[in-house]
Structures are given as structure tokens and as C-alpha cells.
Amino acid sequence: MRFGIPKETLYEEKRVALAPAGVDALVRAGHTVYIQSGAGEGSHFSDEEYRKTGAQIVYSAEEAFARAEVVVKVAPLSETEAEYLQDNQTLFSFLHLAIGKRKIIDQLLKKKITAIGYELIEEEDRLPVLHSMSEIAGQLSIQVAERYLESFSEGGRGILLGGITGVAPAAVVILGAGVVGVTAARAALGRGAQVIVIDKDLNRLRTIDLNFRKNVTTVVANPYTISRGVRFADVLIGAVLIKGEKAPHLVTESMVKEMKKGSVIVDVSIDQGGCIETSHITTQSNPVYRMHDVIHYCVPNMPAIVSRTASYGLNNASLKYIQDIAENGLSNALLGDLGLSKGVCTYNGYCCNESIAHTFNVEYRRLHIFSSN
DSSP, rough: OOEEEEOOOTTTOOOOOHHHHHHHHHHHOOOOEEEEEETTTGGTOOOOHEEEEEEEEESSSHHHTTTOOOEESOOOHHHHHHHHHOOOOOEEEOOOOGGHHHHHHHHHHHOOOOEGGGGGOOTTTTTHHHHHHHHHHHHHHHHHHHHHHHHHHOOOOOOOOTTTTTTTTEEEEEOOSSSHHHHHHHHHTTTTOOOOOOOOOOHHHHHHHHTTTTHHHHESSSSHHHHHHHHSSSSEEEEOOOTOOOOOOBBBBHHHHHHHHTTTTEEEEGTTOBBTOOOOOOOOSEEEEEETEEEOOOTTTGGGHHHHHHHHHHHHHHHHHHHHHHOOOOOHHHHHHHHTTTTTEEEEEHHHHHHHHHTTTTBOOOOEEEEOO
16 A cells, blocks of 8 residues: 655644654555655654655655555645545544634545544544643643743743742643643642642543542532632643534633733643633744733644654554554455544545534535445
């Protein structure tokens, strides 16, 4: 099977879809990998490293797309990349179609692309590929917050996250008890902060109570408790995820107005639209803005800050699904792995994700696969 890995075009995206080790595994199994020159540079993987694995270096994204049966990416498709897609190709990527552009979904349907969203693949009630990026984002959210709490960083509150003897630590309020929330809680607790996690799922809160031995305060989410938590916070981490859907605005602008001057919001949910009403997308080079005297950090591709770690993590989590399709063919791989099939957003010219079909008012059909044997 032929695989294409283009260089990412999203502004300041430095990750690459497969590390040299992943390419090596595919080539050793007899498959052909075309990778665009420079695709790995942002993660410090040279063309020569890929060449040594047996990859074929190509010199444009258009060629990487054109030569492939399966295109493997990181960031959601741009309109230009959607034009490069060939009829009946398979696409692996973070898609985030719920907040994407209509032109993208139209191209996927028109060209009968099998579009598989990493963020939707399931395994035993987990999202294994997204999990690796969420672990990174959770840790980074606390690093980022710590930096912007400093007095000389965009006018932060001037608070040491862990406090000192006789001086209280910062209050870190985390909205959401999924992978991002738990990882952020662990990182904040390790720095000595006071940590509060708010979620509507009692079972998740019980797990946090057990794992952190009651060193983290857990609160059941409702408008009243969220409002109180937001007012109390020196740092507010937005870590809300509804699989395949736009994140709801659980924190309103009126709540943000009541936050402490110089407090910090890190909306990790921004890649799904954000869970805080005052959030809008920022970039790695211009990551923050102030609104109502609150510092907002809303970078959608946070893991790109540590692109090498993130590229290895993505490689490790996604490779088995890519190999499954390479060895067994698309139809058999989808038939044999229900969790992988749940990642399919478009197939054979129709939308097979009900939420996305509703968002774009296109026809929804359940995924029907027939064995290629």
C-alpha cells in the first residue's frame, strides 16, 4: 500500500504524522511511504533519517497526496490540502470537522474520501490517539499558566503556583475530569497548587478522589458551582470534551468578568470551539490576550510546543491502526475493529457521523462496510 505524509501547513504546526520508526515499520512490511521534504524538520527529524528507513522523499505536498492511497496527517485539512485529495483516498488526521469549514466537508464527500478522525477512534471507552495529545496538553496547560501568573508576563497576578511557607498557593480550577483535566491536576498538584476539579460525572470524580488520595477537591458541575469556582480561581483550565461535537460554553462572559484581575485562563478545549465564552483562537507566536483583566491562552495545537515528544506520541498511538489498514485493507480493518470504524466521518460519498451531518445539514447514513475478501 502507498502512504503519503505531507508537511503540515497549519501556522506554527511543527508535528509530523509519523516518526522515522513508524515509517520504518511500514517499509519493512513491504509498503511504500512518500514523505514531503522537510515534513519532519519541526520535530528534528531530517530527510536523511527518513531516507534511511526506505521512505521516498517528494518535494511538494501535492505530490505526497497524489502518490498515496492513504494520506497521514496531523492537523485538520486546509482548503488547499482538500483540493489535493484524490478520489477514493483514505485520510488519517485530527479532523475536528464540527468546527471546520463547509468547503472541507464538501470536498470529502465529493471525492468519496474515507476520512478517519484521530479524535474519534475508540478503544475500550477511551480515545487512544487523542489520549496521547491530551496528556501533553494537560501538562502544558499548567506550565503555561505558571508563566503567565508572573508579574512581568502580560500583567499576571504575580503568584507563585505552589506558594511558600506562610503564603497560600495559587488556586487552580479545572473544568473537566477527562485526560486533560486529570493530567493538569497531577501537574498542578506536583507544583504545590491548590487544585479543584469540576465535572458532572461522579464516577470520574470518585476516580480522582481515589487516585489523588483526596489531595484534589472534587466538585459536581452545575452553573452555580462553576460560577463559584471561576470566581475563586487564579488559574482556570478549560478541559471539556464532547466527542465529535463543538464544546459548550460552560463559562459565560459574565463569569469571566468576576474573575480576579491578572488571573489566567487556559482553554484547552479551543480546538473544539472552546468552553469559555470569551475564548478565541490564538497562535504560538501570539498566544495570549487580555479581556476583562483576565489573561486568555487559547492555542489550539498546544502539543506542537513540544513537537518531538508529540510526534513520537502520535506515532505510537496511531501506528497500529495504520498498519491494520496496510495489512488487511480498509474494509477488513474497519470490519474487524469497531473502535476504528467509529473514527470514520465520511465514507464513499456520504457522512457517517450523525453530529457532523447535523452541523452541516448533509445526508447522514450509518457506516456500511463489506469485506474485501
